[in-house]
Amino acid sequence: MRKLSVFNLVTLDGYFAGPGGDISWHNVDTEFQEYAERNSNSGNTLLFGRLTYELMASYWSSPEALKNDPVVAQGMNRSPKIVFSRTLDKAAWANTRLVKDDMLGEVRKLKQQDGKGLTILGSGAIVAQLAQAGLIDEYQIMLNPVVLGKGKTMFEGIENRLALKLISTRSFANGNVLLHYEPFKG
Numbered sequence: 001m002r003k004l005s006v007f008n009l010v011t012l013d014g015y016f017a018g019p020g021g022d023i024s025w026h027n028v029d030t031e032f033q034e035y036a037e038r039n040s041n042s043g044n045t046l047l048f049g050r051l052t053y054e055l056m057a058s059y060w061s062s063p064e065a066l067k068n069d070p071v072v073a074q075g076m077n078r079s080p081k082i083v084f085s086r087t088l089d090k091a092a093w094a095n096t097r098l099v100k101d102d103m104l105g106e107v108r109k110l111k112q113q114d115g116k117g118l119t120i121l122g123s124g125a126i127v128a129q130l131a132q133a134g135l136i137d138e139y140q141i142m143l144n145p146v147v148l149g150k151g152k153t154m155f156e157g158i159e160n161r162l163a164l165k166l167i168s169t170r171s172f173a174n175g176n177v178l179l180h181y182e183p184f185k186g
Helices: 030-039 050-060 063-068 070-078 103-112 124-132
Strands: 004-011 045-049 081-084 096-099 118-121 138-144 164-171 177-183
Touching: 004 103, 004 124, 030 070, 045 050, 045 124, 050 063, 050 070, 050 081, 063 070, 081 103, 103 118, 103 124, 118 124
Parallel strands: 004 118, 004 138, 045 081, 045 118, 081 096
Antiparallel strands: 138 177, 164 177
């Protein structure tokens, strides 16, 4: 059985994207870069919604990404990917499969298969739907020491309380704190 995890950078006031999708506030330094490089080649299948997919595909497949961040770019480009979208006609980024219908059913099937894990990056609408359905096994939230005042949360639309249990923390020299949570079962 495969495990589904989420990894997102989040502000102190709970936003994973600022107004207009702004992510310029991401506090990324050498220590974070080393963490990202170690985790970008996990072999996990990456899950995206349309907006995050388009953002990620346009950057990580670019010559700029391959030049400035070759280890992460290679990992992102090599990884198997699934984009959930009713509006996309095709998914051209390498190793990407487009799923247009029944996201919850597809994720349930994926989780029952053998193999490496499943990881959601960004994609707040998908996080909220899968969290509400109880399908997410782990939340990795990189808390950035910045306050935006407004933006988009990754849990927008959650109707029922989501109780989480803290598993571990890691502090970074730049002030970021990585929080690992699992759904509370009890």
